[in-house]
Amino acid sequence: MSQHPLAYLKKYDAKAIAQHYNQRPLLAVWRLIQIVYMFVGLFVGLQLDKWSGQEDAKLPRRAAQLRRIITKLGPTYIKVGQALSTRPDLVRKDFLDELTKLQDQLPPFPTSVAIEIIEQELGKSIDQIYDYIPDLPVAAASLGQVFRGRLHTGEEVAIKVQRPNLIPTITLDLYVLRLLAALTQPLLPVNLGADLRGIIDEFGSKLFEEVDYVNEAKNAERFATYFSDEPRVDAPSIYWRYSSKRVLTMEWIDGIKLTDVEGIKAAGLDIDELVQIGVMSGLRQLLEFGFFHADPHPGNLFATADGRMVYIDFGMMDQLEQTTKEALVDSVVHLMNKDYQKLGYDYVNLGFLTPDVDIPPIANALESVLGDIMNEKVRDFNFKVVTDRFSGLMYEYPFCMPAKFALIIRSVVTQEGVALSLNPEFKIVQVAYPYVARRLLTDESPGLRQRLIEVLFKNGKFQWSRLENLIKIAKSDDDFDLVPTARMGIQFLMSDEGKFLRKRILLALTEDDRLHTDEVARIWQLVGAELKPNKLWDAAVGAIGSSLPRAIATALPLAFLSGSGS
Numbered sequence: 351m352s353q354h355p356l357a358y359l360k361k362y363d364a365k366a367i368a369q370h371y372n373q374r375p376l377l378a379v380w381r382l383i384q385i386v387y388m389f390v391g392l393f394v395g396l397q398l399d400k401w402s403g404q405e406d407a408k409l410p411r412r413a414a415q416l417r418r419i420i421t422k423l424g425p426t427y428i429k430v431g432q433a434l435s436t437r438p439d440l441v442r443k444d445f446l447d448e449l450t451k452l453q454d455q456l457p458p459f460p461t462s463v464a465i466e467i468i469e470q471e472l473g474k475s476i477d478q479i480y481d482y483i484p485d486l487p488v489a490a491a492s493l494g495q496v497f498r499g500r501l502h503t504g505e506e507v508a509i510k511v512q513r514p515n516l517i518p519t520i521t522l523d524l525y526v527l528r529l530l531a532a533l534t535q536p537l538l539p540v541n542l543g544a545d546l547r548g549i550i551d552e553f554g555s556k557l558f559e560e561v562d563y564v565n566e567a568k569n570a571e572r573f574a575t576y577f578s579d580e581p582r583v584d585a586p587s588i589y590w591r592y593s594s595k596r597v598l599t600m601e602w603i604d605g606i607k608l609t610d611v612e613g614i615k616a617a618g619l620d621i622d623e624l625v626q627i628g629v630m631s632g633l634r635q636l637l638e639f640g641f642f643h644a645d646p647h648p649g650n651l652f653a654t655a656d657g658r659m660v661y662i663d664f665g666m667m668d669q670l671e672q673t674t675k676e677a678l679v680d681s682v683v684h685l686m687n688k689d690y691q692k693l694g695y696d697y698v699n700l701g702f703l704t705p706d707v708d709i710p711p712i713a714n715a716l717e718s719v720l721g722d723i724m725n726e727k728v729r730d731f732n733f734k735v736v737t738d739r740f741s742g743l744m745y746e747y748p749f750c751m752p753a754k755f756a757l758i759i760r761s762v763v764t765q766e767g768v769a770l771s772l773n774p775e776f777k778i779v780q781v782a783y784p785y786v787a788r789r790l791l792t793d794e795s796p797g798l799r800q801r802l803i804e805v806l807f808k809n810g811k812f813q814w815s816r817l818e819n820l821i822k823i824a825k826s827d828d829d830f831d832l833v834p835t836a837r838m839g840i841q842f843l844m845s846d847e848g849k850f851l852r853k854r855i856l857l858a859l860t861e862d863d864r865l866h867t868d869e870v871a872r873i874w875q876l877v878g879a880e881l882k883p884n885k886l887w888d889a890a891v892g893a894i895g896s897s898l899p900r901a902i903a904t905a906l907p908l909a910f911l912s913g914s915g916s
């Protein structure tokens with residue numbers, strides 16, 4: 351099998367691709383004819399529907415037609431369709447629903463070809479590499495197919511082999527798409543938000559990352575490292591000796607896919623626990639690590655008999671910058687506080703609004719859209735409702751969605767969908783709020799400390815109700831443990847950094863010339879059962895003892911609350 355001249359490309363390179371196909375114009379023309387031929391039927395159909403006044407009635411059928419065309423056009427278009435399926439701001443709803451159904455299952459290519467690719471990539475005969483490889487793959491997707499094989503050392507492995515001719519197909523498609531973009535850009539409404547060719551280049555870079563299995567293997571290992579403190583979340587381990595750019599050999603995961611809800615129930619696995627693990631791991635990826643699986647659909651998640659949730663398919667991951675992660679936490683904090691003004695500024699920080707935008711009207715609009723879901727109906731909150739309502743706002747106000755958010759939204763909406771398929775009663779806030787509240791109360795990073803202070807104060811005044819609310823919310827998180835939190839709180843209050851908070855709490859306790867015992871009593875009711883006097887004492891002594899000799903510490907019972915508050 352001879353190498354394609356572009357097979358050497360390690361990264362997407364629009365210039366090199368253009369140079370190659372500029373010299374082979376017939377290839378591009380032929381592909382263009384295929385594409386136009388496929389789409390002509392759809393456009394004529396849409397026009398006829400319009401003339402006959404049946405536009406709305408026939409739309410679902412046309413949307414299904416579009417999905418079939420995309421599937422026939424192959425891997426690049428399937429990936430374009432999947433990317434568009436996350437853009438409610440660009441695609442109308444009927445088409446969007448159909449695009450989300452885009453199936454990745456394609457006919458397999460012959461196993462003899464897969465073996466040829468493996469031998470070529472790994473430089474050994476198939477018998478030297480594997481003890482056993484079956485005649486048929488277990489799955490054939492748009493970019494590759496997977497076999498269940500065995501190594502000579504006895505381990506069961508998943509062997510993922512890339513489709514032949516993938517690079518030539520993808521590069522030709524990207525070249526043609528870029529040409530089409532250059533031709534049609536001037537005809538499109540000017541305010542498209544970004545240069546079309548730029549969008550295609552970004553898409554091309556992601557696609558190139560996805561077809562490089564070395565990259566996927568590194569992602570899997572990085573993901574597993576992040577979760578090394580969480581035994582319930584895992585990724586298959588990689589056999590590097592038997593992996594390359596186009597072949598990936600990894601641990602075979604013996605589990606039940608989350609698509610098989612009945613199977614999970616029949617196996618007696620704890621559904622609520624799985625939902626909890628899934629959503630929690632999703633939140634940690636986004637808000638803590640900033641490195642997230644962009645396609646956590648239920649077919650990419652396995653539940654194992656020992657209670658783990660194992661992710662597979664690390665081709666599409668994304669990395670968030672620290673500032674984006676912080677702005678995301680901020681927006682959850684501001685949403686919890688119902689502070690729509692600050693939420694408006696979060697959207698500026700996240701790039702949804704330009705810095706020159708007038709925030710007050712937007713804050714009002716946000717309140718009208720989100721107000722009721724954040725009030726008594728907070729339990730009914732789900733991302734589908736929010737994104738639907740947001741679509742309305744996006745047309746009325748100058749919102750535009752930064753490209754990188756397409757993946758974040760895809761990831762969150764997919765995770766919510768997985769959780770809903772397991773438990774139709776699931777509400778993402780029931781996990782997300784407690785998670786953020788717990789982190790605010792327990793995380794030691796200065797950024798989150800600052801956010802905690804922000805939550806607790808409004809216009810310089812301590813907000814008892816917010817502390818109460820936060821503790822209530824955090825307590826509904828299974829991982830929340832009050833004693834270490836109290837210890838950290840005390841430690842923080844005693845530190846130099848805590849001086850401000852100390853002072854403010856004292857002021858709050860004596861505000862309006864009265865002792866605020868009611869508020870304290872209400873909070874005590876919440877925490878009292880867990881913070882029995884002896885436990886609180888231990889927490890206080892522990893906190894003090896970590897900075898002072900124990901003898902002094904025990905002689906200073908809660909002195910920090912009074913004496914040092916100046």
Ligand SMILES: Nc1ncnc2c1ncn2[C@@H]1O[C@H](COP(=O)(O)OP(=O)(O)OP(=O)(O)O)[C@@H](O)[C@H]1O
Pocket residue numbers: 454488489491492493494495496508510586600601602603604649650662663664665
């Ligand atoms: N480590 C594994 N253990 C068990 N089964 C696996 C493993 N890896 C992949 N599979 C099976 O192969 C299928 C396809 O794998 P994967 O999703 O990684 O392929 P892909 O070509 O990247 O697909 P896509 O085009 O959806 O990104 C999975 O849905 C799963 O059934």
